[in-house]
Amino acid sequence: MADFTPIPKNIEESNRSVRVFVSYGKDAWNRLKKNKVAVASLVFIIFVILFGFAGSVFFPNYTKQNLLNTFAPPGSPGAPLGTDELGRDLLSRLVRGTKISISIGLTVATINIIIGSVYGGIAGYFGGAADMIMMRIVDIVISIPEMIILILLLTIISKGMPTLILALCLTGWTGTARLVRGQVLQLREQEYILSARVLGAGKFFIILRHLLPNAIDPIIVRFAMSIPGVIFAEAFLSYIGLGVSIPDASWGNLAQVGSNQFPNYLWLFFMPATLFSLTMLAFNLLGDGLRDALDPKQRW
Amino acid sequence: MSNINSNTDVNHSNPLLEVRSLKKYFKVGRRQFLKAVDGITFHIYQGETFGLVGESGCGKSTTGRAIARLYSLTGGEILYDGMDISKFKGKAATRYAFDVQMVFQDPYASLDPRMTVESIVAEGMKIHRMYNSEQTRAKVYELLEKVGLNKEHAARFPHEFSGGQRQRIGIARALAVNPKFLVCDEPVSALDVSIQAQIINLLRDLQREFNLTYLFIAHDLSLVKYLSDRIGVMYLGSLLEVAPAEELYKNPLHPYTRALLSAIPVPDPAEESERTRILLQGDVQSPINTPEQCKFYSRCKYAEARCRERIPPLVETTEGHWIACALNKELNTDAYAI
Ligand SMILES: Nc1ncnc2c1ncn2[C@@H]1O[C@H](COP(=O)(O)OP(=O)(O)OP(=O)(O)O)[C@@H](O)[C@H]1O
Numbered sequence: 199m200a201d202f203t204p205i206p207k208n209i210e211e212s213n214r215s216v217r218v219f220v221s222y223g224k225d226a227w228n229r230l231k232k233n234k235v236a237v238a239s240l241v242f243i244i245f246v247i248l249f250g251f252a253g254s255v256f257f258p259n260y261t262k263q264n265l266l267n268t269f270a271p272p273g274s275p276g277a278p279l280g281t282d283e284l285g286r287d288l289l290s291r292l293v294r295g296t297k298i299s300i301s302i303g304l305t306v307a308t309i310n311i312i313i314g315s316v317y318g319g320i321a322g323y324f325g326g327a328a329d330m331i332m333m334r335i336v337d338i339v340i341s342i343p344e345m346i347i348l349i350l351l352l353t354i355i356s357k358g359m360p361t362l363i364l365a366l367c368l369t370g371w372t373g374t375a376r377l378v379r380g381q382v383l384q385l386r387e388q389e390y391i392l393s394a395r396v397l398g399a400g401k402f403f404i405i406l407r408h409l410l411p412n413a414i415d416p417i418i419v420r421f422a423m424s425i426p427g428v429i430f431a432e433a434f435l436s437y438i439g440l441g442v443s444i445p446d447a448s449w450g451n452l453a454q455v456g457s458n459q460f461p462n463y464l465w466l467f468f469m470p471a472t473l474f475s476l477t478m479l480a481f482n483l484l485g486d487g488l489r490d491a492l493d494p495k496q497r498w
Numbered sequence: 499m500s501n502i503n504s505n506t507d508v509n510h511s512n513p514l515l516e517v518r519s520l521k522k523y524f525k526v527g528r529r530q531f532l533k534a535v536d537g538i539t540f541h542i543y544q545g546e547t548f549g550l551v552g553e554s555g556c557g558k559s560t561t562g563r564a565i566a567r568l569y570s571l572t573g574g575e576i577l578y579d580g581m582d583i584s585k586f587k588g589k590a591a592t593r594y595a596f597d598v599q600m601v602f603q604d605p606y607a608s609l610d611p612r613m614t615v616e617s618i619v620a621e622g623m624k625i626h627r628m629y630n631s632e633q634t635r636a637k638v639y640e641l642l643e644k645v646g647l648n649k650e651h652a653a654r655f656p657h658e659f660s661g662g663q664r665q666r667i668g669i670a671r672a673l674a675v676n677p678k679f680l681v682c683d684e685p686v687s688a689l690d691v692s693i694q695a696q697i698i699n700l701l702r703d704l705q706r707e708f709n710l711t712y713l714f715i716a717h718d719l720s721l722v723k724y725l726s727d728r729i730g731v732m733y734l735g736s737l738l739e740v741a742p743a744e745e746l747y748k749n750p751l752h753p754y755t756r757a758l759l760s761a762i763p764v765p766d767p768a769e770e771s772e773r774t775r776i777l778l779q780g781d782v783q784s785p786i787n788t789p790e791q792c793k794f795y796s797r798c799k800y801a802e803a804r805c806r807e808r809i810p811p812l813v814e815t816t817e818g819h820w821i822a823c824a825l826n827k828e829l830n831t832d833a834y835a836i
């Protein structure tokens with residue numbers, strides 16, 4: 199006869215349902231945490247942001263020249279990453295460049311997401327003639343090549359950060375507007391929205407309590423995915439001399455200065471270019487991870 | 499099967515809701531109008547269940563939604579307690595929202611996936627700031643019990659429930675503002691048959707307990723018969739026949755209703771083999787820019803010239819039995835017997 203061991207007394211305890219109730223956001227966060235690549239990207243992005251913002255406290259002298267110490271190689275005393283052709287410390291300039299590039303990226307992406315969401319939300323929610331006219335305007339803005347507007351504005355008004363931000367915002371919101379409009383059009387016919395209307399809910403209540411929470415996922419993904427595009431546009435414009443100009447620093451003009459010396463003093467080019475590329479990659483990978491984590495079909 | 503809903507509380511002198519020549523057209527093209535509801539007239543007495551049946555796309559939901567004030571009307575009017583509901587603003591609109599609530603067709607689309615059951619059920623109480631948060635919670639628990647759930651369910655999200663349970667949550671949400679009138683838009687057609695009966699029984703119990711008046715929409719005549727005091731039969735935006743449930747079954751007059759009823763199998767095999775089925779000829783017309791004639795014309799075996807003169811109005815042929823057919827009383831004669 200086989201030996202049977204008696205069931206432990208606390209069977210009740212061990213048999214209890216282990217189902218825990220998690221909110222929507224937490225659930226998505228748990229799924230994101232399981233994605234190694236996305237987590238690594240997030241950590242890297244946080245590191246880059248700290249590098250730019252906390253770093254600027256410790257390395258503020260990004261314009262200080264020292265003509266006696268030009269093109270110092272990395273590891274030189276007082277210049278851990280070397281110096282450029284005017285003897286400016288590359289680490290300080292890289293910190294400054296990171297701060298500027300990330301700031302522009304986040305600012306422009308935020309403004310674009312807000313404008314696009316509000317614009318698309320209004321068009322989708324009110325529909326009819328307003329929607330028609332608003333979406334034709336979007337079509338027109340989209341049909342004008344972005345670079346032409348950017349270059350035109352930057353040459354006509356002035357170079358520099360404010361114009362750069364304005365120029366990047368002028369065209370960047372259209373994609374979000376289309377996305378959000380589509381979302382809202384689809385959501386507003388959902389029966390739970392109708393139910394709220396039958397219960398006597400006002401427009402603001404419906405927008406805040408139902409539309410926004412249900413439309414937010416793709417907006418978040420789009421936000422993360424749009425940052426590298428903005429950073430790239432900024433870098434490109436700064437590289438060709440239309441964006442952030444020396445002596446201020448951004449990834450774009452740092453790479454430009456470095457490429458002027460190519461193939462000598464390679465670190466001047468590769469340091470900013472590598473940081474820039476890795477950050478772009480990290481934002482894209484994080485965006486992918488977010489999209490998967492927020493996919494409703496992944497929810498159990 | 500007899501009618502389980504022989505509700506003694508029906509007040510026949512007092513229509514709670516009157517729908518008069520209701521029209522709702524949707525603009526679908528430059529000059530194209532989809533006539534979802536094209537001039538229907540009926541009334542619902544205080545305390546009764548009015549069943550509205552018809553094929554998919556005939557305009558049942560549109561009618562229900564118009565009553566729930568979700569649409570602006572193309573024509574006609576809807577009177578609640580004698581008042582035109584399209585004129586309600588501010589306080590009157592709020593009072594109407596308290597009185598008239600809706601249960602929806604799709605249990606998967608009718609609950610916000612982002613909200614807990616508690617906030618879903620409490621939504622109406624929150625919109626109108628009816629109670630403080632403690633009272634609201636207590637009321638939510640009470641409502642959940644009423645619809646056959648319990649308070650452990652309150653913290654969960656809709657996706658954790660079955661279709662039948664979701665429909666119960668939707669019913670609790672509607673009941674939260676203490677309504678008098680419920681528009682039930684096919685509340686069980688998305689559910690398994692075994693679950694359907696549970697929900698129907700729940701609705702019937704709630705009706706007794708709270709003295710509710712129902713507009714019960716369904717595409718299945720046998721279901722409506724079980725629940726309704728009176729039944730209206732819709733076809734392509736028109737209301738073709740209105741009669742008490744028993745009467746409609748025993749003595750259907752309109753050619754469309756006769757065809758519909760002949761399609762329902764009867765439980766007795768002997769009777770079933772005797773039964774003649776009326777097969778409908780032709781196709782359902784498109785609802786877009788339908789001509790001003792009997793909507794059933796293209797499929798009716800009695801169709802003749804006078805059927806095309808206008809949309810036949812709904813007239814009372816015998817006490818309480820209304821039909822919209824150009825032949826009208828002649829349908830009662832031997833010439834048109836089934
Ligand atoms: N917002 C809208 N815009 C255009 N057409 C609509 C709209 N809502 C409904 N319709 C059309 O109006 C007609 C009636 O629709 P309705 O939803 O009232 O039908 P129904 O009888 O409830 O059908 P079902 O049994 O499928 O729910 C259909 O042809 C439908 O396509």
Ligand code: SF4
Nearest residue numbers: 792795798805823824
């Ligand atoms: S009006 Fe004419 S076509 Fe219409 S149901 Fe009556 S007999 Fe048939």
Ligand SMILES: [Mg+2]
Nearest residue numbers: 558559603684
């Ligand atoms: Mg419907």
